[in-house]
Amino acid sequence: MPESLVAVIDAFPYLLQGSLVTLAVVAGALSFGLLVGAPLAIGQVYGGALIRRSVGLYVWFFRGIPLLVFLFLFYFGLCTALGINLSAFTVAIIVLGLISSAYQSQIIRGAIQSLPEGQLKAARALGMSDIKAIVNIIIPQALRLSIPGFSNEYSILLKDSAVTYALGVAEIMARAHFVATRTYHHFPLYFAAGLIFMILTWLGVKVLRLLEDRVRIPGYSHN
């Protein structure tokens, strides 16, 4: 057996552990992004001029700043300046989550705006407050329509998460790099890392497709 293959096989469990870290970062960032992104979307669609403008600014800012710059700014800059002690892992989730919230807000906003106007009208006609109508009628429909967008967002986050290696988060890329610099089998190790990323992308998209099917409503078109 070629030496390089042995090196990869030896390192594989170690890399796979890294994929758990990667998945945790991505899942954390996706959830955080949804939690922040959904209210942003609601604010942008239903809010007054000031709220709409603020959300626009927020989205512009977090879509514009390069991930690596933001990671360093937050981890080495902000955390040090404010004297808060956050782990690289936590910072990775927060930073990726903030950026993702900007993108997710636009996915959800598009979904809300694609709903017929009559949905909100009918809810109001029953005596629902706008908040009740948004929570019970608008959001459940908008989130369903957003799943294909979330799936896209997942694959982007997954790939972006490799950059957090620069903070020392022990994800796939950091581990591949660690082993490669010690064994000098760069090619097979980075190849294996790339392969794991692709498998995770495929898996995640599959899981979201299953979720989409689970919450599918007859006659409601997502595609």
Added chain:
Amino acid sequence: MTSPILRIENLSKKYGQREVLKGVSLEVEKGDLKILIGPSGAGKSTFLHCINFLVKPDEGHVWLDNEEIHPARKRELYAYRQKVGMIFQDFNLFDHLTAFENVRIGLVKVKGIGKDAAGARAAQELERVGLKEHMQKYPSQLSGGQKQRVSIARALAMDPEVMLLDEPTSALDPELIGEVHAVIRDLGKSGMTMIMATHQIGFASSLASEIIFMEDGRILEQGTPSKIFNDPDNSRTREFCSKITDLYGER
């Protein structure tokens, strides 16, 4: 003298420079079925939407049971809307909920009734409109006539004092109109107070307590069906009625 259950005074609405409602007033007694007729663009929908403030009127006042409604007071507005059921031309059922859930959601989320009691009431209302077997279907699985009957059940579940119906059958295939008319007829018999815009003058003349002819944001003439359809004072009314009779036939 009985006082009107619903009193509408001087409702006005502008879209930009365009005056769509020009001071419309109406008094509705308990049990009345007022039918709004008039050409497309006359302002019928705007009028109905202004009555429950789904469209905010620029001017005017509304009283229900002698109490003036102040739409800026949110709590008052939400309580008022529960008492005024609204039926839309294109149904506006909640697409992500079954027929049953569509009827139940207002009871649970607005009236705060427990799910079981609300569910029992929802089933009862769906049975009343003849849809007991279709309770678990989603809107996309229902015909237009069935959707409109669900929307009527949804409104009725809130125990409204008045119902506003905006051309409830005009989005329906002709063969489905009858089933919705039958439900509305039963409602009328049970004493429900209604204001309804429609072009179905055959149906209107057999049931209406009053026909109201609107054009260009105003009420031009109002009176009993026989007066409006057979012997209107206003030449515009006569013209419209003969046109609509040609179109929709006497039934």
